[in-house]
Amino acid sequence: MQTGSDADTLVRFSGVQKTYDGENLVVRDLNLSIGKGEFVTLLGPSGSGKTTCLMMLAGFEVPTTGDIFLGEQRLNTLPPHKRNIGMVFQNYALFPHMTVEENLRFPLQARKVPRAEADERVSRILDTIKLGEFAKRRPTQLSGGQQQRVALARALVFEPQLVLMDEPLGALDKQLREHMQLEIKHLHEQLGLTVVFVTHDQSEALTMSDRVAVFNDGVIQQIDTPQNLYENPSNAFVAQFIGENNTLLGRVETVEDNYCRVRFGQGLTTRARRVNIHEAGAPTSLSIRPERVHLNGSAATMPNKVTGHIREFIYLGDHLRVRCEVAGNDQFMARVPVTEFCPTLKVGAEVALGWRDEDIRSLDCTANP
Incomplete structure (x- = not known):
């Protein structure tokens, strides 16, 4: 410092x-x-x-x-x-x-x-x-x-x-x-x-x-x-305060070098970067930025994949924010450039979401999942 x-x-x-x-x-x-x-x-x-x-x-x-x-x-x-x-x-x-x-x-x-x-x-x-x-x-x-x-x-x-x-x-x-x-x-x-x-x-x-x-x-x-x-x-706190951020509460299953395996939601799991997490069994707050979330076709190649449901489209000129419900969180956002958005997607539709291991962080958590 x-x-x-x-x-x-x-x-x-x-x-x-x-x-x-x-x-x-x-x-x-x-x-x-x-x-x-x-x-x-x-x-x-x-x-x-x-x-x-x-x-x-x-x-x-x-x-x-x-x-x-x-x-x-x-x-x-x-x-x-x-x-x-x-x-x-x-x-x-x-x-x-x-x-x-x-x-x-x-x-x-x-x-x-x-x-x-x-x-x-x-x-x-x-x-x-x-x-x-x-x-x-x-x-x-x-x-x-x-x-x-x-x-x-x-x-x-x-x-x-x-x-x-x-x-x-x-x-x-x-x-x-x-x-x-x-x-x-x-x-x-x-x-x-x-x-x-x-x-x-x-x-x-x-x-x-x-x-x-x-x-x-x-x-x-x-x-x-x-x-x-x-x-x-x-x-x-920093993850939430700086920029837009998605949060999913979970529990660490395994710890492996700089990464860990986390279980969250209804039995879903993801591999995540480990930050301030020292042992298996600890509660954790998973953090991922909306622009690092991939939808549908681009989600297919991601190592971590979940299914969500679209709740809202928010048009912002050069991109759309797509609000989804994922693992009980109905404020889960994906940011999609207008040029990559699939116009056939509708509110209520099921959608595949995915992300890379290095784009989601397992952070300290004061709440039990």
């Missing part, structure tokens, strides 16, 4: 815990290193501890125990305005009575940057965000996307060591949100920024990040690259 040598580390949480009432821990024993130039997203459901971690890093909350470092500097008691950290919020927090240019100049004036240097920095950041022609406008005269770019520019103009972003795109519509995701990602790459980003939107996290830390109940469940999180979830 570490990011390399100490020289490469910019942010470090060491044994950090946070409680508001002295009994319930919002953050539990957090140990996390973030490298210089990394884009790390803290992802999780509401109440998982991700925003509290960001607020402690920003200085708006203080750790109950443990230490937070920015470079070699311990931050625990350092006030927010002395941390050299830029922040971008969901509500933009722009000054409505100031022009775009004045909003950008404000953090430089607060740091007593000489006027000539401030002029040059403001001009340069306006060019970077492509809003030079809007310099004399007030925030109310800008679109939501333009306001967000100004908020981002204000966090960057004083050249902070670190930029924190707390759900910065939550107020934007879908199309603009996706555009801004790429814009922030490109700015990160172009300027070599170190970014800590908080969101509950897993597609946003996968799109933008070098690494994603998945939080639940105050604990990082897994921190990894987006691809590894999606392809190799370390437990059932």
